[in-house]
Amino acid sequence: MMITSWNRYPLVSHTNVLDAVHRHESLPITSGPLLAFGSGRSYGDVCLNEGGVLLRTRRMDRFIAFDESTGVLVCESGVLLADILDLVVPQGWFLPVTPGTRFVTVGGAIANDVHGKNHHIQGNFGHHVRKFELLRSDGERKLCCPDKNIDWFRATIGGLGLTGLITWVELQLLPIINPFMITESKRFHSLDDFWELSAEAESQWPYTVAWIDCTATGKRQGRGILMLGQHAPAQADLPTWKERPRRFPVDPPFSLVNTLSVRAFNLLYYNKPIKKGLALTHYKPYFYPLDGMLEWNRMYGRKGFFQYQCVLPPEASQEGIRDLLNIIANSGSGSFLAVLKTFGSKISQGMLSFPRPGATLALDFPNQGKRTLRLLNELDAVVREAGGALYPAKDARMPSELFRSAYPLWEQFSTFIDPQFSSSFWRRVKE
């Protein structure tokens, strides 16, 4: 059975793929290493386990309890964020933190300690986890929360699935009034403009993110569109909105993403007409623009693609982002839209959590073999020099030395790994 992560690279084979269905049952006994697999929305190999066994969690998808007066939700770890939203939005609640796709499981969101457009206010997903149960291969069930088994709590949040199986989770949700967002888009013409605009916006808006044109050079470098949002207050007249999902129709043998299409797309995107002033937007297109096109990852062809997401500390952000964009523009191998955002100062809970103060840049590159790997190595040099980090959830190739320097708690973390668990990612960065 072929199982891949979202970027379809690397292609690895597993000796077995099993389903976890009931949370009260014990873990399967396997000869090789085991790893939980949620929705496979990671890019790279944190959710892969070459030569070992994957334990899919999507069938473990039951709600356990929901208190609509306090917004405390308890559910199994295979529940999708999309299922949670469908349940709680009509009752006036929202996920306090959400990544750019809602098709991820709660377990996967914890294991990668995912972040969203509101990091500067709400921190990571892990900040809103009240407790969870961790099932270990020796059969022990650990209840983890900030006042019980705190070390296990901190190891498992952002723990890349290595500490055992998260069976159920208790979350604190965020109150909202309706499914709509007040949004505003602002075009900026250079990186300098971005820094200024984004600092100002973050003091006023809970959600901010910028999409930039990574093909622009010179004075225009870093130009893009800043997208701001907040949950809408009560209104008498809500617009109607209906989702019409599309599916990327074909599996092209080669990538449709190339220098030409990327340039054209970025030019169009940067120049797209944007509405002046405030707009009322449904939360789905606002938070999940890519979910509107199912299976868009097919666009990159059979060889798949790489995502590259780094964070650079505040003092090195401005220069570092400039250097990264220079390297990308020179390489000619651009990304459709790059995402640029600043992280706030909330300290991550997890020992291996990615978010930390500074600026984060994320890009997609079609896999063109050696050429792409060379480019990514060049980007690594900038990240290393700046004292930054790469995001394991979106990595298929970072050198182990970069991982270790960026995640200094990795050794302490290692003592919490379940002896039966491992992943392709972990074996790679530990080497």
Next chain:
Amino acid sequence: MKRFIIFGATSAIACACARLWVAQGHSLFLVGRDRAKLENQLADLRVRASPGQYLDSMSANLNDLEQHESIFSRAEAVLGGVDVVFIAHGTLPDQKACELSVGQTMDEIQTNALSVISLLTLAANRFEAQGSGVIAAISSVAGDRGRQSNYVYGAAKGMVTIFLQGLRNRLAKKGVAVVSIKPGFVDTPMTVQFDKKGLLWVQPETIAQGIVKAVEQRRNAVYLPGVWRWIMLVIRHIPEAIFKRLSL
């Protein structure tokens, strides 16, 4: 709003159906073997339901036919009557093992056919008396023709299919609908040991949508997904002289 009894409620297909029925506002009484699984399922449905919906469960081994009458009475008592009976329990026998063991073959027939027929009989008499209701049961495409690879299962399902046809004929004039559901290959825990690469494998959620629709429309017999109607049409019409040489 309708009141449902679901037998084999924790099976993957029934689970998916139950979620859809709860979302439509119906009340459900779940019957399954494993108490812990039932309770987890009930909690999930309670989170999804509105306060006005009634949800309850009872664990029972359906091979114990003696219990069937009391399950019905209990469900009727707590729901205040029943409008739909959905029978979804079953096991997938190990054909090779059955060939070597009469006991195992009989056990499989008991679970997949006789226990179902007992429940169908009780449901039919009740609904006939009340002059309304829908009875739906999961049979299988495997019941359409005996094949070497799973004829124990196929024979049990075939018995259910014919029994349902008879009931439908008997109850048609009495305001009671009888729906036969014939799924093809479904990706559930029951079929873990199969390699599911083929295009014909579908998720239980897809089958559930078809079932909910068929119950609503009081259909007669539905193949799920629909292509199986045509596949089975061909399979049923291959002459026996040829069929017996095929390794299907």
